[in-house]
Amino acid sequence: MDTTRIALRAIISAAFVACGLGAGAACAQSTFPPPAIQAEAAVGQKIAIWEQSNYSVLCRDLGTPTFQLESKPALGEVMPEWLSYTVPTGQRCEDMKFSGMIVWYQAGQVPGTDVVVWRVGFPREFGTHTPNTGDHRVTTTIVIR
Template identity: 60%
Template sequence: MDTTKSAMRALALVACALIGSAAQAQAAYPEANIEVNVGVGQKVALWVQSNYNVLCRSLGQPTFELNSTPSLGEIAPEWIDYTVPAGQRCEAMRFPGMVVWYRAGPSPGIDIVVWTVGFPRELTSRVPSSGSHRVTTTIVVH
């Protein structure tokens, strides 16, 4: 009986450690509303994300859908290989990821863009997809 209790405590401790480090393994989804200031002609990353789990396994390439086109510039995803920084769980390992870029055009003003990202799988998900994460981005071009 004592051995069973010790084993259960050890399993609980390991589960807590894995769940606690899951936030380091995969950052949060983008905020539902993002505000950015850019200069005319400037290119900025609106969001950067990798897709891997706490066990250092790839969860597939993130998806991107542009729901509304910008009027003052252009928005484009770039699929990347993300290298985990030193000192973090899974350090120096490479995983699929994505950067969402915005390049301002030649005119100042306010641009509002809506885009959706998703992930093929998540550690805590019982279904193959995490669902959509819709983002409204307000970009002030100076």
């Protein structure tokens, strides 16, 4: 596993530690992407602009998050990566695997500011009376240095 992926897994684990300490419903709401994200990248650098798994407080996989690119970046490339997230030991649902996704940005070779718009959605657990959250539209601004 490369160092970027190891570091990213540590970030995801930290986010879920914080999530596991709070109330389940409030935590689920706070983990959706914000409407706007700002990031920086070096020329040619690949960065994670957002990551999330999709499971309930009852330790049930809620399905693979959906991704739709609305506007392509001019100076780089955006790509989703679907993955299997393993909950760290000591947290609720420990050692269980759930569906997840990382949205990556690969900077090009030209410095500047890039803007990309994308949507992410979260399926819900079959049989529940809770509706899904719908799509979340995100505008991401990346400054390439």
